[in-house]
Amino acid sequence: MLNRYIIERNMPGVGAGTDQDFSQMAGKSNQVLNDLGSNIQWVHDLGSNIQWVHSYITDDKVICEYLAENEDLVRQHAKLGGFPADKIMKVKHVCDPTTAEDDFSAIKGTKTQDRESFLTS
Known part of the structure; x- marks a missing residue:
């Protein structure tokens, strides 16, 4: 079962980015998710157990919503993508x-x- 997580990424000045900047960020996240089918078993497992839902961009933060089997998978995705994951919160109720x-x-x-x-x- 996948749990819903909210990730807070502190990224000073991110809100001043261009459409191209946001496209590149999204592309990097998608690339990490797509490349997870490598021969490394834990990476392959990561791909089937995590989904990026969407992100909100403010002046200095990116707030992301993911569905994932556990928090560690969210952290691994962030690490592979080179994204900060300053705060990861499991959603209890919507x-x-x-x-x-x-x-x-x-x-x-x-x-x-x-x-x-x-x-x-």
């Missing part, structure tokens, strides 16, 4: 507007049986 299901039933006028059906109706 809260979004659908978490307030009772509030949605009031909006719709009937009890919501399925959050997905509400969102797609």
Whole structure:
């Protein structure tokens, strides 16, 4: 089972980067993920057990979301890519507007049986 992780990368001035800079960063991360099929067994195992979801770039930080089997895989990916991984946090719960299901039933006028059906109706 893959767990969700948030990674905080301190990268002073990163927000001033260009589209080309961000493309290169994404390309490097993708390259590490794609190259994980090498003959080194732990590297091969890493590839099937970690997925990059997306990243948010602020002035001085990159906040990334990954799905991974464990925190060590996230650290290994960062090391192979040459990225900082200053703080890695395992997500315990995801809260979004659908978490307030009772509030949605009031909006719709009937009890919501399925959050997905509400969102797609």
